[in-house]
């Protein structure tokens with residue numbers, strides 16, 4: 001049985017860092033393990049221009065230590081609105097620091113109010129993205145409250161994504177945090193310019209987890225956890241070696257108060273143990289040999305970035321996740337709070353040589 005695993009340093013292709021003191025509280029968790037991360041732009045107010053993205057990037061860099069700066073790089077994104085201009089796309093591309101434009105259907109998820117109300121309003125901008133080789137990153141859920149919450153991803157694929165791909169066949173697209181066997185089948189059959197991220201929590205849990213012994217707000221995220229058959233399809237996709245599927249944690253910190261609330265908000269924090277949570281899933285599936293490609297190769301290749309050259313070491317060792325994590329003046333509840341995990345990233349490669 002395998003007890004240590006060396007892999008190329010992974011990247012996180014979907015991360016929420018928030019801003020200010022909250023960002024400073026969570027950033028070290030991601031910088032510890034990942035080489036790069038795609039930073040989501042759903043701040044309040046959202047990152048809608050290149051100028052705002054570059055300023056946000058500077059704030060992230062300023063919060064990193066000199067050591068962390070050597071091994072961690074934030075990859076910035078813009079928040080697409082009905083009014084994002086084609087010229088903004090050219091500016092974003094020319095900056096060299098912006099790696100994707102994020103589509104939130106207005107009202108679909110946390111901080112999506114300023115998102116797109118009708119995708120046809122963005123056609124000129126999507127044209128510019130296709131021309132400039134700028135990826136479109138999608139929160140793939142319809143917003144019609146009449147559509148069952150468990151069906152919103154599938155309906156989005158059928159009614160919005162399929163026509164969009166037809167309209168812009170060269171546009172590179174990442175369907176973010178996929179949750180259904182329908183998404184797995186769609187992405188698998190789509191051309192190579194269409195890919196998807198998969199979170200650790202959607203690989204680990206089905207929808208029963210939200211209601212185990214009572215309502216559990218810390219398992220509430222969007223898209224919502226689905227049935228077991230969908231989880232199994234995600235595991236097959238992640239561990240199957242297909243280059244269209246890669247790691248994106250969607251680690252989304254919220255204060256404990258906002259989660260344990262009359263109307264608790266969506267988002268699960270996983271950055272404290274991200275690679276370890278994925279490693280456990282791959283281990284359980286008997287596919288640890290597929291972890292490196294999923295975590296460190298497929299995403300970099302899709303984003304046309306060089307693969308990382310340094311590595312990390314994972315060890316089979318029990319450790320306990322803290323019950324709470326300080327989050328600026330508040331606390332947050334991490335995934336698996338208080339539980340034992342069975343894989344642990346070694347603090348540094350040299351620490352292992354004994």
Ligand SMILES: NC(=O)N[C@@H](CC(=O)O)C(=O)O
Nearest residue numbers: 016109110221222252266267
């Ligand atoms: N996934 C979530 O449930 N929440 C994310 C937004 C998102 O990625 O949809 C957040 O920003 O909190």
Ligand SMILES: [Zn+2]
Nearest residue numbers: 109139176222
């Ligand atoms: Zn989302």
Ligand SMILES: [Zn+2]
Nearest residue numbers: 016040250252
């Ligand atoms: Zn997200």
